Amino acid sequence: MKLKTLLAAACFVTAFTSSAFAQYPEKKIEIIVGYAAGGGTDVMARTVAPFLERYLGDGATVVVKNVPGASGQIGVTEVAKAKPDGYTLGTFNLPGMMARTLDRNAAYSADSFTYLANVVDDPNVIVTAKDSEIDTMDKLIKAAKADPGAVTVGMSSLGGDDHLFLVRLQEDTGAQFTIAPFKGSAPARTAVMGGHVAMGIFNLSEILGFRDELNVIGLATKERSSLADDIPTFAEQGYNVVNGSLRGFVAPKGLPDDVRQKLLDAFKKAYDDPEFSKAMVASGNPVNLTLGDDFKALTHEQYDFAKKVWETTPWK
């Protein structure tokens, strides 16, 4: 008798929960952004949210919650520890979020998440001031090799995509540069324009508005970008470096498969919506979709590279 009740209860609970998932989403979905409102990642999340609502259907509501601090670490930790029910998602930045697991004590790892979609791929660029004599890769590498460390590089921070890009470049060319880490890319870009540093490493979106003030020496992609197809890639100039800043969305580890599938479909449909890429590019987010397991593989690849760099040349 007792066993029967228990079984019935268990059946009831199972039925109840699975039906709850079948109707996902039945309450508001929160996207945790690890940065303050108005930053690049925040704008991405706010641009994506209405498209997610549209393609999840059923009157879904998606709200953005800012949990700023420690360059995104506080927010992403909250996502890692949240209940994997599909109602807490978070933004995810590469290589930053993986680099933090190396250079700090982090309460999460690459395995703490269910990977949904990487949406933004903002490739690295090298720029110099407009009146600089260095305006091609060959001249740059020649100058850097002539006097190792004489070429100063302005960039946003250590352990970010700018920094890892420079490491890749140093590996590929054998040249040595002096890193000047500014507090954010805008001050670094101003220092390049004012001639206070010899060159700068940024992301494509950060220099699109400054084409007349800067020489853009190269783009770290396999093929030219449709946003500025006059910028040559490094590969074209004989340098094999591909790198960039990636921004996407994750959920806590252990997300039920049906919920995951529903979200992946919604991301895919949003990405295919021409309005979506228009809105994203306008807010400075060059789009490139990497879904589900591919995104997971991408994260591990980024982690492995950051780890290798950290072990050979730690940045602190």
Place this chain on the structure above:
Amino acid sequence: MYSNLLDALPQVLGWANLLSVVIGVTAGICVGALPGLSATMAISVLIPFTFGLDPLVALGMMAGIYNGAMYGGAIPAVLLRIPGTPAAVATTFDGYPMAQSGRGGFALQVAVVSSAIGGIVSAIVLMLLAPPLAQVTLLFGPAEIFWVAVFGLSSIVFLLGGDPIKGLISAAFGVTVSIVGLDTITGYERLTFGHLELLDGINIVVLLVGLYALPPAIDLLENAHLEATTDKFNLGTGSIWKAIPQMLGFWKTWLRSSVIGVLIGILPGAGGSMAAFLSYNEARRAAKNPSEWGKGEPEGVAASETANNADTASAMIPALTLGVPGTSVAAVMLGGLLIHGLQPGPMLFRDNPDLVFGFMWQFLFGAILLIFLGGSLATNSFAQVLRLPRPMLGAIIIALVFIGVYSINGRMFDVYLTLGFGLVGYFMDKLRFPLPPVVLGLILGSFAEENLRLALRIGRNDWSTLWQNTTSQIIIAITVGVIVCPLVMRVIRARKSDNASSGQ
């Protein structure tokens, strides 16, 4: 370019856009006047809501809030000696003594007129001189910014108060607080004790309300038996139009402080508080009666309030043209632009002239509106607050402070931190340690250090690179001229009179 400016005008004069500026200024005055709430916070709270609004309406609100808050901060600074915003610290020096001697109403009128003048000058500079001034910003690399910070730090000398040792201890405390967080050059964590919340450093609002707002609030509770504060604070407000003629003698201060405010505004990373401190010092140095300053000199209020509004629109110059905000408020405003798909940079002026130039007009209207909205109406309504019984007023301030601090990052950690600083501030108050050096130390300590180390890194550890270029040399010369010379002169004069008296 100037035709663009005129083309943008009709759109700004539309009722929705004008109304947004009015709402912004009013909200800004309130936010500024409430201790713990700042313009930075108000705008960052607003940004998500503006997502669906017309860009000019959103921008108008932000411009209004910025202008309004920079004046609003003066209201509690004058009435309660609690600066409503970080930039209003220097306003307490003379504003509060004026209120105690029954001239609080006049102090607030001086503040509102000076704020409006600073804001108007700044807006006009933004409209007419943005591109050339952006070139000035480019002259300032890490080495040059380091010297500006040194200039600011050396003005601490004038803020030490009666006991220089206590003053220096205060300044050292401020500098120590400023180095908490992640060191950008090496990536090491400093004084964070493993707390992620401390990695980004300590927000100035947390320190400011801890030191400045909690001790007076506790004092209100401690001495609850005293009468309501109304008798002491006889505001004595007349019409603002009658008060203005009495202020015309401040024109030199208005001019000087506007220039200082605008210049500090275009330097990335400095901000309203530094502008107010510097301009207060300069005005006092130029005054005929420097010994009266700090005891209720209206011109002191004028100096501080002009400067902290004069850096509002000018801080948008590097923000709009280069993407580097001149102040923390300008930094959040950039976020507000980005959310409307407006990327800062030269292209912005080409692609969206109506918006950019409309935004500039809104700054001008915001500054002018201050006189009407911040005049006797706002001043008198805030003065009513002082009629509240002392325990209630104290409790309200404490509640507001906690709400404000919590909402910066949405976490209790900051509230606990504020309580800690409140305790420190309480004892500093009792032991008569001056507070302004702490604020200046916090603002400029890590700012100087960061830029020094960045400059040395770029110069490959060759110290001489710090003073090899003209801009640095000019700033060093100004620092020596303004700070060191008067001190040396004073010492020489003191010796001479010593010799003279001993010779007799």
